[in-house]
Amino acid sequence: MPQKTWTRDELLIAFNLYCRIPFGQLRHGNSEIIKFAEKIGRTPSALSMKLCNFASFDPSHQKRNVAGLKHSGKGDKKIWDEFNQNWEKLAFESQQALERVAGLKQIESYEELQLPDGPTETLRNVRVRLVQNFFRDSVLASYKFVCSFCSLSMTQMLCASHIVPWSKNIEKRADPRNGICLCTFHDRAFDRGLVTIDDDLKIVISDRVMKMKTSPLHDAGFVKLHGNKIILPEKFKPDEYSLEYHRSKIFINN
Structure with missing residues (x-):
């Protein structure tokens, strides 16, 4: 009996799951x-292998010789390439497909979120909320739900921080490689340019912060982290463009 061809929606859902589930799971x-x-009429083994196929295209896993099926479908690579060419569009489409099969009403399925670059304005556009949710799930899963600076693992205190701010680059809005998992404390410091990450993926604390009057929080949250390497993600390692942008446009070192 011939195998049933995977539809585009099924592949979108599979890739979405690949992004939002830690690799080890x-x-x-x-x-x-x-x-x-069950929702898409596949066996768990078939869906699991499809996710592993996507992992085999991921540069971070290729270095570890992760392999999918020997003859993975052309559709798998096509979806992988589409995402990497337009993260915002495919994030929206895949999140939409995921909600559709889950039977969720999109307009009601997410909490009101706030703009990443402003504390008060509420997002009401469904497309933006779907993209934001995809980004957050993908980034947190990549870092196995721990702050990459201090290793805090309280999910309620974790943020998917944009390296290049949401408002500055449309192409980077949904790209998990433009994200880093941080606790709320370090997210605020990163957003304000008080900390950054160098080419070796080490934490750099602003001189302004280092010279401040010390306190237990200042010492533990800043001074002792200076020069430490960030906790690396399993996938979607921060890209060089985003890190350079943050260092040159946001970081304050005086």
């Missing part, structure tokens, strides 16, 4: 994989 016994496999 891409097993057929994962509850999310079981749930969505």
Whole structure:
């Protein structure tokens, strides 16, 4: 009996799951994989292997010789390339497809979110909310739900921080490589340019902060972190363009 061809929506859902599930949990016994496999009429094993196929295209996993099916479908690579060419468009489409099969009403399925570059303005556009949710899930999963600076693992205190701000580059808005998982404390410091990351992925604390009057929080949250390497993500390592932008446009070192 010939295998059923994967539809575009099924591939979008699979890639979305690849992004939002930590790599070490891409097993057929994962509850999310079981749930969505049933929704799209696939076995958990088939969906799990599809996610592993996507991992085989990921440069961060290629270095570790991660392999998918020997003859993975052309559709898998096509979806991978589409995402990498237009993250915002595919993030929206995949999140839409995911919600559709989950039976969620898109207009009600997300909490009101705030603009990443402003504390008060509420996002009401469904497309933007879907993209934001995709970005957050992808970034947090990549870092296995820990702050990449201090290793805090309280999910309620974690943010998917944009390296290049949301308002500055449309192409980077949904790209997980333009994100880093930070606790709310370090997210605010990063957003304000008080800390940055160098080419070696080490934490750099602004001289302005280093010269401030010391306190236990200042010492633990800044001084002791200076020069430490960030906790690296399993996938979607921060790209050089984004880090250089943050160092040159946002970081304050005086």
